[in-house]
Amino acid sequence: MRFFLIVSGNQQYFNFMNEYENFKTIDFVNDPGFRDWIFHRKQESGLFWNALSEKHPHLRGEMEVARSFLLNIADGQPAVTDDYIEQFANKILSKHQKRHDRQVVKPFWQRYSVSTFSVAASVLLILGFAWFYSAGSKFAFVSDPETSQVPGQGELIKEHNNSDVAKIISLADGSKVTLQPRSSLTYPAAFDKSIRVVRLDGQAFFDVARNPDQPFLVHFNKLVVKVLGTSFTIRSFDSEEKVLVTVKTGKVSVFDNEELTKTKEEPNPSLNGIVLTANQEIYYKKDEKQFQKSLIANPVIVDRTVREEDFVFEETPLIEVFRKFEKAYGIPIIVDENQVQNCTLTASMADEPLIEKLNLMCKAIHASYEMIDGQIVMNVRSCRK
Amino acid sequence: MDKLIEIQQVNITDTVAWALFKSGDDQSLNILLSRYFRPLLHYGSKFSKDRSLVEDVIQDLFLDFLERRTHLGNPVSIKNYLFKCLRNNLIRAMNDNMVNIEMPEKEDLFADFENIEKFLVSLDESTELTSKITRFFSFLTKRQKEVLFLRYYENLDNDEIAEMMGISKQSVSNLLLKSINVLRENWIFAPFLFLHKLLLINWF
Numbered sequence: 001m002r003f004f005l006i007v008s009g010n011q012q013y014f015n016f017m018n019e020y021e022n023f024k025t026i027d028f029v030n031d032p033g034f035r036d037w038i039f040h041r042k043q044e045s046g047l048f049w050n051a052l053s054e055k056h057p058h059l060r061g062e063m064e065v066a067r068s069f070l071l072n073i074a075d076g077q078p079a080v081t082d083d084y085i086e087q088f089a090n091k092i093l094s095k096h097q098k099r100h101d102r103q104v105v106k107p108f109w110q111r112y113s114v115s116t117f118s119v120a121a122s123v124l125l126i127l128g129f130a131w132f133y134s135a136g137s138k139f140a141f142v143s144d145p146e147t148s149q150v151p152g153q154g155e156l157i158k159e160h161n162n163s164d165v166a167k168i169i170s171l172a173d174g175s176k177v178t179l180q181p182r183s184s185l186t187y188p189a190a191f192d193k194s195i196r197v198v199r200l201d202g203q204a205f206f207d208v209a210r211n212p213d214q215p216f217l218v219h220f221n222k223l224v225v226k227v228l229g230t231s232f233t234i235r236s237f238d239s240e241e242k243v244l245v246t247v248k249t250g251k252v253s254v255f256d257n258e259e260l261t262k263t264k265e266e267p268n269p270s271l272n273g274i275v276l277t278a279n280q281e282i283y284y285k286k287d288e289k290q291f292q293k294s295l296i297a298n299p300v301i302v303d304r305t306v307r308e309e310d311f312v313f314e315e316t317p318l319i320e321v322f323r324k325f326e327k328a329y330g331i332p333i334i335v336d337e338n339q340v341q342n343c344t345l346t347a348s349m350a351d352e353p354l355i356e357k358l359n360l361m362c363k364a365i366h367a368s369y370e371m372i373d374g375q376i377v378m379n380v381r382s383c384r385k
Numbered sequence: 386m387d388k389l390i391e392i393q394q395v396n397i398t399d400t401v402a403w404a405l406f407k408s409g410d411d412q413s414l415n416i417l418l419s420r421y422f423r424p425l426l427h428y429g430s431k432f433s434k435d436r437s438l439v440e441d442v443i444q445d446l447f448l449d450f451l452e453r454r455t456h457l458g459n460p461v462s463i464k465n466y467l468f469k470c471l472r473n474n475l476i477r478a479m480n481d482n483m484v485n486i487e488m489p490e491k492e493d494l495f496a497d498f499e500n501i502e503k504f505l506v507s508l509d510e511s512t513e514l515t516s517k518i519t520r521f522f523s524f525l526t527k528r529q530k531e532v533l534f535l536r537y538y539e540n541l542d543n544d545e546i547a548e549m550m551g552i553s554k555q556s557v558s559n560l561l562l563k564s565i566n567v568l569r570e571n572w573i574f575a576p577f578l579f580l581h582k583l584l585l586i587n588w589f
Contacts, residue, residue, distance in 0.1 A: 035540075061514070065518060085423075088418060
């Protein structure tokens with residue numbers, strides 16, 4: 001790109017400017033760099049064009065007309081915030097959802113003529129009996145005792161995903177559930193005022209709308225996940241020995257179902273559960289009733305304000321470096337603060353995965369780390385100034 | 386599936402976002418809109434100043450995409466595809482909407498000539514250069530403004546513009562030439578000289 005030349009600021013740059021000496025309005029309009037400057041007001045290109053008009057004052061009139069011409073072309077640029085766009089997208093999704101909920105299906109006897117109906121009815125009757133007897137025991141009614149855990153207003157809805165693609169369900173509170181194939185979700189048409197409860201069999205990703213006054217509970221297997229507003233995945237198939245909960249953002253508590261019943265008896269019970277934060281997951285072995293907490297294989301940056309470029313350190317106190325990691329990945333880093341008091345780090349880490357960043361850092365400061373219980377424990381030798 | 390959601394938004398190309406959208410991922414709708422809501426509104430403003438109408442058309446467009454998401458095609462350029470869909474639907478919506486009915490625009494040379502003549506007559510020596518340009522734009526037809534916008538603001542080439550507007554490449558160059566000729570030969574600086582010239586060209 002031509003703007004690199006500005007940096008060098010040498011003779012070449014001025015020679016280059018001479019190419020513009022005989023430019024007319026139309027040439028400026030046709031110049032992509034000039035247009036880019038007018039439309040997008042990039043500072044680095046401004047340096048060049050301003051310098052050009054300084055050097056060749058006779059171009060100013062031409063540039064001014066070209067500028068005005070281009071601004072007229074760009075007229076009508078909308079002022080829209082990012083929030084507005086997000087709301088717009090959500091509005092579309094919920095409208096789409098509603099349209100499907102409301103789709104009224106005509107009773108089948110109105111859709112077909114009598115003769116088709118009678119043939120179909122006899123076939124259905126036979127098939128129906130055959131199916132009922134073969135699948136009888138597996139047939140789950142919504143009034144199943146398991147689902148009695150789900151309080152709420154209106155009727156219970158049980159959605160089963162029989163297709164081979166994920167299915168997205170929007171709940172009444174604005175939360176969204178991405179239901180994987182061979183999985184089902186039971187939820188009330190309207191939630192209870194004080195609590196939101198659903199039941200999951202199989203695997204789903206939950207994106208829960210934040211509401212601290214109305215906790216969100218997911219029952220699955222013999223466990224319960226309780227959140228206020230986060231996003232996470234639960235994998236709990238009857239056919240599998242292990243249950244997996246992975247947190248994408250926020251905090252999630254996981255309890256044994258029996259523990260939760262305590263809350264009904266005592267006002268402030270101490271629950272025997274486990275708290276997960278972003279980038280952590282737990283395994284629960286059904287037979288051992290043991291929780292095992294760990295970091296997910298590839299932790300991602302969860303703090304949207306942190307960018308990859310922020311992992312460039314120059315003589316930065318080590319403790320600050322650790323805090324930055326904690327903030328970015330939402331993973332607690334345990335370190336003896338006195339030990340690292342005088343340590344600094346100079347390193348540039350951009351888009352490496354977290355594990356690689358940690359390895360790089362440990363090499364630089366002669367440290368080691370362990371991952372225990374979903375946390376990172378740093379062992380740093382003290383530094384002397 | 387969850388893996389898909391976790392991919393950082395910035396790394397996703399339009400084509401990938403589109404494929405995700407087709408496969409049932411709702412997050413990709415946010416990605417597409419965060420990239421193209423503003424450009425679509427901007428483009429729409431070249432047809433109708435009624436922003437809520439343009440927004441409604443964009444909304445219906447995406448609702449329609451959701452409805453038949455598994456049957457959607459794979460356009461080469463997602464952006465151009467969205468622009469073209471918006472254009473078609475917006476024009477249809479404006480025709481349906483009784484309030485928005487406008488006199489059909491005359492697109493022939495004569496109309497352009499008439500407009501430019503009116504423009505020149507409206508000027509006098511004291512008019513400032515930049516307001517001359519602004520006034521020139523008020524005499525351009527919607528199609529001319531659209532071509533200028535696609536060519537110079539969105540940096541599309543004549544082939545892409547022709548495809549989007551459903552006209553021939555030649556018509557695109559003609560429309561463009563007519564609109565930018567005002568900048569050539571300093572017509573804008575000496576309008577009365579230009580009027581004379583234009584009369585000669587057209588009459589002989």
